[in-house]
Amino acid sequence: MRPRPRPVDLPGVRKQLVAWIARQASEDALRWLQDRCAEIAGGAPVAKCFLAFSGAPRRIPKDTLALDETDLARASALRPGWNPANWSVDEAARALLVLSRPADDENAWIRMAEQLFSTADARESAALYRMLPLYPFPERFRARAAEGIRSNMASVFQAVAHRNPYPSEHFDEGAWNQMILKALFTGSVLHKIIGLDARSNPTLARMLVDYARERWAAGRAVSPELWRPVGPFAAERHLPDLRRVLRAGDEAEQEAATLALAQANAPAAGELLGAFPRLKQRIDAGELTWESFSRNRIEGMA
Amino acid sequence: MISRTTDDYEVMRAGGVAAVIEPAFWLGQPRTTVGAFKDYFSMIVGWERFRAAQFGVRHYCAIGLNAKEANNEPLADEVMELLPLYAAKEGVVAIGEIGYDDMTPAEDKYYRLQLELAKELDMLVLIHTPHRNKKEGTSRSMDACDDMGLAPDRVIVDHNNEETVREVLDRGYWAAFTIYPFTKMGNERMVEIVREYGPERIFIDSAADWGVSDPLAVPKTARLMAERGIPEDAIRAVTYDNALAAYGQSGQFSEKDWLEPAPIDQRDLYGGNSVLRGGQAPVVQEKGLIIE
Ligand SMILES: [Zn+2]
Numbered sequence: 001m002r003p004r005p006r007p008v009d010l011p012g013v014r015k016q017l018v019a020w021i022a023r024q025a026s027e028d029a030l031r032w033l034q035d036r037c038a039e040i041a042g043g044a045p046v047a048k049c050f051l052a053f054s055g056a057p058r059r060i061p062k063d064t065l066a067l068d069e070t071d072l073a074r075a076s077a078l079r080p081g082w083n084p085a086n087w088s089v090d091e092a093a094r095a096l097l098v099l100s101r102p103a104d105d106e107n108a109w110i111r112m113a114e115q116l117f118s119t120a121d122a123r124e125s126a127a128l129y130r131m132l133p134l135y136p137f138p139e140r141f142r143a144r145a146a147e148g149i150r151s152n153m154a155s156v157f158q159a160v161a162h163r164n165p166y167p168s169e170h171f172d173e174g175a176w177n178q179m180i181l182k183a184l185f186t187g188s189v190l191h192k193i194i195g196l197d198a199r200s201n202p203t204l205a206r207m208l209v210d211y212a213r214e215r216w217a218a219g220r221a222v223s224p225e226l227w228r229p230v231g232p233f234a235a236e237r238h239l240p241d242l243r244r245v246l247r248a249g250d251e252a253e254q255e256a257a258t259l260a261l262a263q264a265n266a267p268a269a270g271e272l273l274g275a276f277p278r279l280k281q282r283i284d285a286g287e288l289t290w291e292s293f294s295r296n297r298i299e300g301m302a
Numbered sequence: 303m304i305s306r307t308t309d310d311y312e313v314m315r316a317g318g319v320a321a322v323i324e325p326a327f328w329l330g331q332p333r334t335t336v337g338a339f340k341d342y343f344s345m346i347v348g349w350e351r352f353r354a355a356q357f358g359v360r361h362y363c364a365i366g367l368n369a370k371e372a373n374n375e376p377l378a379d380e381v382m383e384l385l386p387l388y389a390a391k392e393g394v395v396a397i398g399e400i401g402y403d404d405m406t407p408a409e410d411k412y413y414r415l416q417l418e419l420a421k422e423l424d425m426l427v428l429i430h431t432p433h434r435n436k437k438e439g440t441s442r443s444m445d446a447c448d449d450m451g452l453a454p455d456r457v458i459v460d461h462n463n464e465e466t467v468r469e470v471l472d473r474g475y476w477a478a479f480t481i482y483p484f485t486k487m488g489n490e491r492m493v494e495i496v497r498e499y500g501p502e503r504i505f506i507d508s509a510a511d512w513g514v515s516d517p518l519a520v521p522k523t524a525r526l527m528a529e530r531g532i533p534e535d536a537i538r539a540v541t542y543d544n545a546l547a548a549y550g551q552s553g554q555f556s557e558k559d560w561l562e563p564a565p566i567d568q569r570d571l572y573g574g575n576s577v578l579r580g581g582q583a584p585v586v587q588e589k590g591l592i593i594e
Contacts, residue, residue: 055390
């Protein structure tokens with residue numbers, strides 16, 4: 001199910017960004033930034049906005065934004081689903097600059113954003129994609145976000161795919177499925193994708209199992225995370241694939257296959273699961289979940 | 303570097319090249335639309351930088367409208383509007399390469415407009431000196447900088463030879479030498495220039511474009527200088543320190559970038575999964591017969 005796009009409290013977001021940046025930027029840099037934002041908010045020529053956007057890292061540090069649980073809760077209150085946990089300080093500054101542009105003329109605003117996207121370097125692209133959930137006209141960025149998914153740079157792809165509520169709210173099924181497949185294909189983890197479980201669908205499950213078979217034929221492994229979106233839609237004809245993983249896979253793969261089977265509706269799934277009582281018991285006891293799996297098997301290995 | 307292969311990057315890294323500066327220049331045939339310039343600038347601040355990083359080479363660039371293409375005035379006007387979008391980006395160390403080719407009025411106009419832009423943005427300038435009528439072109443290039451009130455130590459004059467170096471140094475500019483195989487500047491001549499003028503404010507660079515050129519020209523010349531008795535500190539100055547001092551004035555080019563890369567950059571640039579082409583390890587490997 002595609003969740004409804006959520007409203008953004010833009011003035012609140014701007015205020016919050018300033019407060020976070022102020023903790024880590026020098027006083028001079030913060031003053032520079034606030035002066036630029038005031039100019040932009042006052043309708044300065046768009047070229048001023050471009051120069052400030054490009055030049056932000058010349059003054060604002062590139063360190064990761066230091067946010068605690070309270071900060072993240074605030075972010076989520078200002079824009080449901082917004083998770084700036086992996087933003088850098090200069091990305092926050094860039095967001096602040098872009099979001100300072102008055103949004104009274106929709107087409108002018110889109111033109112500015114498109115110009116920024118189409119001339120962006122890699123770090124600028126990542127910043128622009130990370131702020132997708134904050135844009136005032138979010139539905140106008142669908143094609144652009146799909147373009148980010150086509151990037152061959154991991155940092156850009158992950159800016160769209162990871163910890164970003166935009167794709168789950170705006171991508172149609174085709175774009176969503178491409179994003180999941182590309183994540184697997186390129187070694188990006190799945191569990192950081194917001195809406196991973198909610199947006200799973202039978203077509204995706206089929207694509208993923210086909211992909212696993214293709215990899216096996218080439219003598220290559222697949223990430224055990226592949227089985228997470230497959231689980232609820234695993235059909236009778238996918239059970240031999242899961243049986244193969246349970247018999248021949250390593251411990252992580254076996255856990256993933258068991259988790260998938262536990263969610264499957266196919267009648268024979270329960271039977272297959274019953275043949276692996278030790279793993280099934282851990283699921284029944286709540287010890288083995290997709291969350292614990294991501295923590296121990298995916299992040300633990302990174 | 304956009305016309306070089308990944309093999310070039312591999313041998314460069316193995317040859318000790320830690321960083322490259324790619325100046326925006328002429329592509330061998332004229333561009334006909336402003337979009338072609340936009341894509342080109344985007345490529346050298348974006349994808350090419352990323353590509354270089356996969357081989358452990360840090361990539362920087364200079365942004366500018368080259369002399370040859372300044373002669374298409376309607377297009378040149380559009381490119382001038384594009385430049386501020388790129389000039390302040392990370393890793394852009396100068397406005398360049400700009401200067402004269404045939405020394406036409408149009409070339410002069412856009413060269414001076416770009417010197418003005420550099421001054422306004424407080425940026426360094428990288429000058430391409432013409433291959434024909436070089437001595438006069440070099441003098442005129444510096445005259446224009448003097449007219450605009452640019453500080454000579456914030457301007458790098460490139461493609462020098464025996465005929466131009468004296469005046470460039472005397473006027474306080476940086477004198478860069480581009481090593482080209484066969485034609486404009488061979489490295490044996492370069493050794494003699496360093497012997498004669500010493501290492502101060504001189505440095506060498508490689509032609510590494512679509513023509514006959516050798517991306518290893520700098521390490522090879524360094525070795526040749528050592529074989530021919532140039533002292534080690536002078537070699538280091540003309541192949542490393544001076545370029546660092548000249549372009550380092552931009553604030554966008556620092557030894558720390560490659561000696562102590564910030565973790566956040568390392569994640570982007572050297573991470574095992576940073577080139578997304580399906581499970582291909584982006585590290586330099588011995589090339590065997592088997593293609594996996
Ligand atoms: Zn040149």
